[in-house]
Amino acid sequence: MTKVSRLVGLAPRIRGLHVALLASLCLNVTLGSYVAAQWLAPRPIIGAAPGAPARLVEAIADRLPDDDAARLRRLYDVRKPAVAEAQAAYEQALRNAILKLADPQLDVAAFRAAVTEARDKRVAIGDIVIDAVVEAAVQIPPQAREALVGRVRRRF
Missing domain, CATH: 1.20.5 (Single alpha-helices involved in coiled-coils or other helix-helix interfaces)
Incomplete structure (x- = not known):
């Protein structure tokens, strides 16, 4: 070849x-x-994470027996309108803080107050979720509560 x-x-x-x-x-x-x-x-500045409360409730409910999980979901579902309202208030407060920051003549006191208000509004969302979890915890039998926290307790 x-x-x-x-x-x-x-x-x-x-x-x-x-x-x-x-x-x-x-x-x-x-x-x-x-x-x-x-x-x-560009990423949106308003990172309000509107689904976070529902994901937290679902994460807890997934570790509970079916009846107790359904009870927690019902108690949270009743509060969903309040969560949505608190979420909207938080987003508005955050927008207000952003506008204060964008002002060429930054008023530090006004900006600090706006950021503090936004933080308080965000905490209010958590308080609503906490109310649902606490109300459900009162109705959950001790054995189910023990199963829920058993793995976490062993870490401490």
Whole structure:
């Protein structure tokens, strides 16, 4: 076999390799562009995490027997309108603090008051959830409460 015939036989394999490398390069550029766009995209300043109270209640309910979990969910569901209202108040207070911060003539006292108000509004959301959990805890039998905190207690 001559040198030329060996090179001719390699041509289809080299061409296939070139196509595979080009496809890989295109895929890498596409994925890299997506990651860069996600990383550089502006994130909203208001990170109120509106689903956090419900996720907390679900995390607790998942560790309870079915009847007790249903009771906790019912007690939280009754408070959902109050949570939504407190969430809206928190977001408004946070917007107010952001506007104070954006003022070219920053009034430090007003900004501090606005941030403190936003913090208080956020705490109010937690207080509503705590009320539901405490009310449910009073109605949960001691064995279920023990099972709920057993793993956590062993860590301390």
